[in-house]
Each structure stands twice: as structure tokens, then as C-alpha cells.
Amino acid sequence: MKRRFLIILTVLALALSLSGCASPASDSDQRRPTEEILEEMGLDPELFSDYDYGRLYGQEITLNVANWGEYMSINDDEIIDVNEAFEALTGITVNYKTYASNETLYSKLLSGGATYDIVIPSDYMISKMINEGMLEKLDFDNIPNLANIMPSFLNPQYDPENEYSVPYLWGMVCIIYNTTMVDYVPESWSALWDENYAGNILMFNNPRDAFGIAQAYLGYSLNTESHTELDVCASLLREQKEIVQGYVMDEIFDKMEGGSAAIAPYYVGDAVTMCDDNPDLDFVIPKEGTNWFVDAICIPTTADPDNKEAAEMYINFLCEPEIALANCDYVGYSTPVQQAFELLDDDAKSDFRRYPDDEFLRENTEVFVNISDDANAYMQTLWTQLKVDNSNVWFVPIFLVCLIAATVFVNVWRARKKRRDDF
Amino acid sequence: MKAPKSLAIPYAVWVLIFTVVPLGLVVGFAMTDQDGSLTLENIFAMSEYMSVLFRSILFAIIATVICLLIAFPASYIISRASAINQSTLVVLLMVPMWINFLLRTYAWMTLLEQNGLINRLLGLIGLGPYNLINNSGAVILGMVYNYLPFMILPLYSVMVKIDQSIIEAAQDLGSNKLRLVRKVILPLSMPGISTGVIAVFVPSVSTFIISRMLGGGTNDLIGDIIEMQFSGNSYNPHLGSAMALVLMIIVLFMMSLFNQFGSEEDVIL
Numbered sequence: 001m002k003r004r005f006l007i008i009l010t011v012l013a014l015a016l017s018l019s020g021c022a023s024p025a026s027d028s029d030q031r032r033p034t035e036e037i038l039e040e041m042g043l044d045p046e047l048f049s050d051y052d053y054g055r056l057y058g059q060e061i062t063l064n065v066a067n068w069g070e071y072m073s074i075n076d077d078e079i080i081d082v083n084e085a086f087e088a089l090t091g092i093t094v095n096y097k098t099y100a101s102n103e104t105l106y107s108k109l110l111s112g113g114a115t116y117d118i119v120i121p122s123d124y125m126i127s128k129m130i131n132e133g134m135l136e137k138l139d140f141d142n143i144p145n146l147a148n149i150m151p152s153f154l155n156p157q158y159d160p161e162n163e164y165s166v167p168y169l170w171g172m173v174c175i176i177y178n179t180t181m182v183d184y185v186p187e188s189w190s191a192l193w194d195e196n197y198a199g200n201i202l203m204f205n206n207p208r209d210a211f212g213i214a215q216a217y218l219g220y221s222l223n224t225e226s227h228t229e230l231d232v233c234a235s236l237l238r239e240q241k242e243i244v245q246g247y248v249m250d251e252i253f254d255k256m257e258g259g260s261a262a263i264a265p266y267y268v269g270d271a272v273t274m275c276d277d278n279p280d281l282d283f284v285i286p287k288e289g290t291n292w293f294v295d296a297i298c299i300p301t302t303a304d305p306d307n308k309e310a311a312e313m314y315i316n317f318l319c320e321p322e323i324a325l326a327n328c329d330y331v332g333y334s335t336p337v338q339q340a341f342e343l344l345d346d347d348a349k350s351d352f353r354r355y356p357d358d359e360f361l362r363e364n365t366e367v368f369v370n371i372s373d374d375a376n377a378y379m380q381t382l383w384t385q386l387k388v389d390n391s392n393v394w395f396v397p398i399f400l401v402c403l404i405a406a407t408v409f410v411n412v413w414r415a416r417k418k419r420r421d422d423f
Numbered sequence: 424m425k426a427p428k429s430l431a432i433p434y435a436v437w438v439l440i441f442t443v444v445p446l447g448l449v450v451g452f453a454m455t456d457q458d459g460s461l462t463l464e465n466i467f468a469m470s471e472y473m474s475v476l477f478r479s480i481l482f483a484i485i486a487t488v489i490c491l492l493i494a495f496p497a498s499y500i501i502s503r504a505s506a507i508n509q510s511t512l513v514v515l516l517m518v519p520m521w522i523n524f525l526l527r528t529y530a531w532m533t534l535l536e537q538n539g540l541i542n543r544l545l546g547l548i549g550l551g552p553y554n555l556i557n558n559s560g561a562v563i564l565g566m567v568y569n570y571l572p573f574m575i576l577p578l579y580s581v582m583v584k585i586d587q588s589i590i591e592a593a594q595d596l597g598s599n600k601l602r603l604v605r606k607v608i609l610p611l612s613m614p615g616i617s618t619g620v621i622a623v624f625v626p627s628v629s630t631f632i633i634s635r636m637l638g639g640g641t642n643d644l645i646g647d648i649i650e651m652q653f654s655g656n657s658y659n660p661h662l663g664s665a666m667a668l669v670l671m672i673i674v675l676f677m678m679s680l681f682n683q684f685g686s687e688e689d690v691i692l
Contacts, residue, residue, distance in 0.1 A: 103654045110658075199554065200537075205640045208656050246557045246639025251532070260536040373657075380657035387643045388475045398481060403677075410683060 031057045031091065041085045047322050047339070049145060053313065057091035061310045064303075066105060066116040068295070069098040071169070073330035080326050086317050092310050101206075109134060109300050117303040117311040120168050123294050124208070124368035127158040131370060135164040136299040142312035145319035145337075152358045153336040156294060157367050165296035166315050169333035171268040172365060173212065173291045174353060176275075176283040181262035189217035189286045191263055193236075198243035202255060202264035205247035207383035208368065210237060212291045213265050222291055222366040225375035234382040241386065256281060267293070268353055269333030285353050285364075292365035294336070449671075452664035465665035472648055472666065479644040480673065482559065483627035486566035490574040490623045491616065493567070498578035498615075499608065502585070513579065516572055528565055528636050535561055535637070557639030565633040566623075573622035581615030582608070621678060628674060645670055 031054045035045040065083075073079045074096065083094040097116070099105045102125035108114045109129075121129065129135045140146055146154075146166060153167045175186050181200065182191070192201055192213065204210040212222050214233035224230065245261050253270070255261045257278045266274075271283040297315050299308065317323060321339035328335035328344070334354050335341055341349065348354060356365075371379075456462045501512045519527060534540050535556040545551040555561060585608065593607045631646030638644075645666065652663030 101654055103656060103658055107653065107658055107660075203640075205635075206656065241641070244641065246641055248640060251636065251639075254529075254532060255536065258533070258536055259538045376657045377659075380651075380655060380659075384472070384648060384651065387640070388472065388648070402481075402484065406680060410680065 034089065037088050041088060042080055043085065043322050047343075048320055049316075051144060051313075051316055053089045053317070054091075056310055056313065059091070060093075061091075061307060062093045062095050063118065063307055063310050063314055064095045064097065064114075064116045065118040065314070066097045066099055066108075066114070067118075067120045069100060071098070071120070071295075071327075071331055072096075073326040076330055079330050080322075082318070082323055082326055085323070086314060089317070090310070090313060092313070094314075109302060112302065115302055115304060116300060117307045118297060118314055119300055120295050120297050122368070123156070123158040123296070124370050126165050126296055126298060128370035129298070129300070130159060130164055134301055136301050136303065136308070137163045138166070138299065138315070139308070139312055142309060143316045143319070145316045148319050148321065148324075148337045148339055150336050150338050150341070152361060153294065156296075158294070158369050159296070165298045166319065167294050167296045167336040168318065169269070169328065169331060170292070170294040170336055171333045172285055172293070172353070172356070173209065173265055174268045174271050174283040174285050175263060176256060176266050176271040176281060177263040178256070178259060178261075178278075178280050179282050180280050181259070185282075185284055186263060187284055187287050189213055189265075189288055192217075192265060193240050193243070194263075195243055197262045199245050200262035201240070201244050202252055202261045203237075203240065203244050203247050204265060205249050207379050209265075209291070210247075210383070211379055212368070216286070216289050216291065216366075219288065223369050223371055225371050227375075227378055230375070230379055230382060234386060238386055247387070253277075267333070269331060272332040272354070283353065285356070287364075289364040289366065292361055292367050294367065295333075449664045449667055452660050453668045456661055465661050466669065468662055469665050469669050472645065475643060475648055476645045476666075476670065476673070479628050479646065479670075480677075482563055482566065482644065483624050486563050486570065486627045487574075487620055487624045489563070489567050490571050491620065493571060494574035494578050494619065495612075495616075498575050498582050498612075501575075501579050502582035503587075509583070513576075516575055520572055524569060525632065527569065528633055531561075531565055531568065532556065532636055556637060557641055559638070559642050561637040562634050562642050562644070565637040566627040566630065569633065570623040570626055573626075574619035577618040577622065578612055578615040581612045585611050617682060620681060624677075625674060629670065 034048070034053060038045045038048055073082045074084075075081065083096055086092065087094055097114070099108065102121050105119060105121055106125060106129070109116070109119070126135070143166060149167060153170070155162045156165075156167070159165045175189070175191060177186050177191070182197065184191075186192075186194075191197075192203070194201075204213070211230065211233050214236045215222050215224060215229070218229075218232065218236065220229050220233070246255075248255065248264075252261075252264055252266055253274060256264060256266075256274050259278070259280065266283075268283065268285075271281075275281045275283065297318060299311050299315075303311065318327070319337055321337055321343060324335045324337035324340035325343050328340060335344075341355065352360075453465055454461055454463070456464060501509055501516075504512060532539075536542070537552050537554070537556070539555070541555060542552040545553065589607060589611075590603065593603050598606065628644075629646045629649075631644060631650045634642050634644040634647055649663050649666045649670075652659045652666065
């Protein structure tokens with residue numbers, strides 16, 4: 001009994017001493033000056049806007065952020081941790097989550113399974129969400145750094161009034177190829193239909209991107225809703241299927257870097273990463289034009305209304321030049337923040353494939369916007385048929401024969417056993 | 424001793440929340456359309472995908488049979504080994520399972536690729552490269568590799584209980600090896616076979632990650648098509664649920680067929 005009392009006392013004393021240790025730290029409600037925090041994080045105060053990041057300090061806000069996987073500079077020893085810097089600067093806790101596709105994010109928001117204060121969907125998904133009233137209008141008084149965004153990214157097709165989103169990162173779809181396996185520079189989408197590389201071609205494993213390539217190749221709009229045009233695309237893709245090695249998404253990194261495939265379409269930012277890992281690889285923007293994609297930061301209507309100001313502060317923070325630069329460095333995609341672009345090294349800045357001029361973007365690229373449910377469903381059906389119909393006509397008969405054989409077998413077995421039992 | 428029924432409450436609650444309610448949701452989604460009104464359209468739409476469904480079932484059957492053919496002798500050998508060897512062999516069997524399923528499948532990708540380890544080794548002796556990945560064989564290989572332990576373990580645990588004296592008695596009475604297996608070992612290990620078959624068949628028929636990674640997206644199975652309804656461009660949980668429901672019913676039917684034939688065996692004993 002005595003011993004137990006002693007233990008309790010010790011625990012109490014420990015707890016007290018611990019809380020004693022902690023209290024001076026949390027006592028500093030007096031936030032340290034911004035410059036000091038920035039310098040400690042290795043950021044240049046000169047490059048930071050004079051935005052008041054301290055005004056919500058000490059209110060114990062937790063901000064729920066959902067982003068694509070590997071799409072923000074965190075947990076890297078060499079580049080600053082963006083979320084840590086934000087937490088130090090504002091006293092707001094960031095609860096960071098990732099998702100794998102626009103559609104997973106959409107269904108999560110729709111089912112109400114998750115409350116996010118910040119989401120970063122792609123262009124077409126943003127226009128879909130705007131149409132369905134799933135996004136909150138932003139208060140740009142809290143996001144003065146919108147001024148940092150390159151003018152060609154303002155009032156985009158997917159958010160014409162620029163009310164709901166602030167661009168985060170962007171890129172184009174390119175052709176990545178292995179220079180030791182492909183003898184020419186595949187400047188045209190036709191290279192993906194080149195029978196010389198049969199069995200060495202990879203293709204996107206999602207309908208929108210795959211149809212997008214067929215559409216760009218044929219010169220159709222990437223947002224076409226015409227069933228006839230979609231049919232033509234589908235037959236082109238079916239033709240390609242004969243020589244395609246596989247339909248892939250993230251698996252492409254292994255396959256291209258390992259030299260298992262010769263040529264594939266993919267996103268420029270990821271192509272940069274693959275080329276860094278395997279110098280035999282190179283990529284090119286096809287001359288017929290391509291998809292220009294933008295991922296932008298939004299606040300869903302299901303977000304906690306009390307967190308709106310903090311969320312806008314976060315958006316503004318992501319548009320700070322050095323923060324945008326860190327994200328752009330980490331991810332490899334292109335940044336829409338003008339000052340961050342200027343901080344890039346000359347190689348990247350002058351790389352036409354990463355930073356094409358405005359005219360090229362206007363003339364040769366198209367952004368995906370949301371297409372009607374009908375066209376979407378039609379495209380999905382065509383895609384499923386394409387993926388599925390190589391199924392051998394023999395599958396059904398073989399299966400039925402097996403099933404019948406199994407039934408016969410069981411019955412014969414039973415009959416035999418019954419006979420045996422009768423003896 | 425009769426266990427008090429109240430002990431089952433935690434499990435009953437668990438089953439209710441995580442099995443019965445979700446199943447109800449699947450049925451609910453399958454029978455309704457986007458506006459929430461009752462419809463059978465989704466079930467009918469499913470007929471378009473019958474060929475994929477059959478292909479999945481066929482692949483799963485092949486994988487199950489191969490697993491059984493490999494596992495049966497393997498478990499018999501393990502169960503007849505000395506106690507210390509038995510535990511070593513079982514641990515050796517379990518070691519790969521400590522590594523995550525996805526990683527193991529990824530490993531197969533790097534092995535089978537055109538520039539993968541196997542083709543490089545074959546290249547050293549002047550063979551190949553062979554097309555080992557992105558075909559149905561690779562998908563079935565993935566299923567067999569990943570689910571083989573689920574067949575060996577139940578078989579082993581049943582076979583280890585077969586008394587050596589029964590086998591000796593059969594041999595004394597003049598049964599040859601084939602007859603010994605057919606008349607003694609096979610019937611006695613039937614419970615293990617039926618558990619193992621279910622444990623291999625059910626995950627094989629519904630897998631989508633193996634077919635995506637080893638089939639290269641050219642050998643989609645029903646699992647891929649279902650997954651596409653939930654996370655693909657046309658978000659259609661209703662059709663997805665209908666597919667899952669049809670798959671479940673077919674699997675249930677096949678299992679009951681199989682079980683009937685397993686339980687008959689039990690009666691003989």
C-alpha cells in the first residue's frame with residue numbers, strides 16, 4: 001500500500017515537473033518576430049511578403065489539408081518543410097493527408113467521410129466541383145499573393161471568374177522515350193502508334209488522359225462531347241492496344257527508368273524526375289499540341305467555416321516565392337508563381353518543355369474542363385470496352401464447361417457413395 | 424462446458440457494424456440509381472462485363488488448382504518432418520508474408536520485366552528476352568505466389584494431425600502409394616483442402632492490384648472494373664455495387680457447390 005502511494009506520488013511529481021517544463025514554451029503567446037522565425041527556417045525575409053501571418057497565433061487552430069501524394073515539400077532533409085514553416089510562422093497546426101486521384105478526393109468530399117479545409121484538385125475536377133456547388137468562394141483580401149501568379153494562369157477556363165481557386169503547380173503531357181531504343185525524336189503522337197516499337201509502348205491507365213492523347217493526335221478538342229469523335233478516338237486506341245505493352249500510371253517510373261519500355265506519354269514534371277534518374281531518357285512536347293493541366297488550391301464547402309481565414313492564410317503562404325520554389329523543386333512540376341520562377345536556375349527557366357511561352361500555351365495546348373455526365377459516362381464505357389474486350393471468346397464456354405463438369409462430378413460422386421453406403 | 428452467450432456480443436457487434444451494414448449498403452447502392460429511386464438497371468448493365476467476370480473466375484480457378492497441386496505434397500512433406508524441421512519449414516513459409524503484399528508484387532514486377540532480373544540472367548546464357556510480364560500467366564503467377572501460404576497452412580494443420588499409424592496400417596494392408604493418397608490422406612485432409620480453396624479462391628477472384636501490376640492493365644479482372652467505378656472518371660458507386668453484388672452471389676454459389684462436395688467427404692469419415 002505504502003509502495004503504491006509512493007508510485008502515485010512519483011508519477012504526480014513527474015507530471016508536475018513535465019508540465020512545468022512545458023509551460024514556459026506555451027507561455028510565449030508573444031509570438032517571436034517573423035524575421036527571426038523565417039531565418040531560423042532558412043528562409044530569406046527579404047523575399048517574404050509583409051503579410052500578417054501571426055494574427056491567428058495561439059488560437060490552436062488545426063487546418064486539414066488534403067493533397068496528392070508526393071506533391072508538397074515535406075519530410076525532405078534538403079528542402080524546407082513547407083508545413084513546418086507554416087506552423088512555426090502562424091501557430092496553426094497542419095493536419096496533412098494525401099489522396100491518389102481527383103476522383104477519390106471527389107468521392108470523399110461527396111460522402112462526407114472527411115472534412116478538409118484545403119484541397120488541391122486538377123482543372124476539370126475544379127470545374128465539376130464548381131458546377132456542383134462543392135467549392136467555397138475565396139476571400140482574396142486574405143490572399144494578396146494572388147498578385148504573384150503569372151497572368152496566363154488567372155481566370156482559367158475551369159474557373160473563369162477566378163473566384164474559387166489559386167493555381168498551385170502545372171505542367172503539360174509529354175512523350176517520354178528512351179534514346180537508346182527509339183531512333184528518332186518522337187515529335188508527334190504518331191510515335192505511340194509506331195509498330196516498330198510494338199510491345200514497348202506504355203499508355204495512360206485512365207480514360208481522360210488516354211482519350212486526351214487520341215484527341216490531340218486527331219486534332220479534336222480535348223473536351224469534346226461528341227459521341228462520334230469519341231468513337232473515332234476509341235477505335236484509334238483499340239488499334240494501339242495491339243502494340244501497347246501495358247496501361248500504367250505510377251508504375252511508369254519503374255518501367256521507364258529500368259528500360260523495360262521505349263516510349264510513353266506522361267506528365268512533364270514526372271518526366272523530369274525520370275530523366276534525372278536515368279540519363280538515357282528524354283522527353284518532348286508533341287507538335288500536334290497537348291494537354292495543359294493545372295492543379296489549384298481550393299476550399300470545399302464542407303470545410304470548417306471557422307477555419308476559413310486560416311485556410312486562406314495557407315493559400316497565401318503557398319504563393320510565397322520561396323515556398324512555391326520549394327514545392328516546385330521537390331515535385332518537379334512547374335510553378336505558376338512569377339517570383340518563384342525567377343528564382344529558378346537558368347536551365348529550368350529556359351527549358352521550353354517546362355516553361356513554354358504564353359503563345360505556345362494558348363495555341364498548342366488545351367486545359368481539361370468538366371465534360372457532361374453523359375459524355376463522361378460514354379467515354380468510360382468505351383474505355384472499359386477497350387480494356388476488357390480482348391477477352392477470349394472461349395472464356396465463357398470454358399467456364400460453363402468447368403461448372404457443368406463440377407456439377408456432374410459432385411453428382412456422380414454422391415451416387416457412387418450412396419451405392420457404397422447401400423451395401 | 425457451455426460458454427456464456429454474452430461472450431459473443433463483441434463479435435456480434437463487430438459483424439453487425441462492419442459486415443452486415445456494409446453488405447446492406449452494397450445491396451442498397453446496387454438497387455438504386457443516382458437519384459435514389461429503385462432500379463434493376465445496374466444489375467442488367469452488369470451483363471456487359473460478364474466476360475471479365477468469367478475471366479476472373481477462370482483465373483482464380485486456375486490459381487487455386489495450381490496452389491492445391493503445389494501445396495498438397497508440400498504440406499504432406501512438412502507434416503511428416505521431424506518436429507524441429509516442421510517449425511523451421513513453417514517459418515520459412517511465413518517469412519515472405521512478413522513483407523507487405525504490395526511490395527512482394529512489386530518485386531515480381533522487377534523480376535519479370537523485359538529488363539528484369541530473370542531476363543538478364545537468361546541473357547547471360549544467350550536466351551531471351553522473353554515476354555514474361557503483362558500477360559495472363561504473370562497475373563496467375565502473382566495469385567499463386569501471394570496466396571499459396573493460405574493453402575499450405577490449413578492443409579498442414581490438418582495433415583499434421585493424421586496419425587502415422589493410420590498410414591502404416593494402410594501400407595501394411597498392402598495399399599500402394601497412389602491408393603494411400605487417394606483413400607487415406609486425401610479424405611483425411613479434406614477439411615484443410617476446403618478451407619484452403621476458399622482462402623485462395625476468394626481473394627484471387629476479387630483481386631485488382633495483382634492484375635494491374637503484373638497484367639500491365641491489359642488483363643483487367645472484375646476487381647479492376649469495380650475499382651474503376653469508384654475511383655475512375657465516371658464515379659458510379661451504383662454500378663460498382665451491382666458488380667460486387669453479382670460477384671458475391673456467384674462466389675457464394677460456387678463455394679456452396681464446393682462445400683457440398685467437401686462435406687460429403689466428411690460424412691464418409
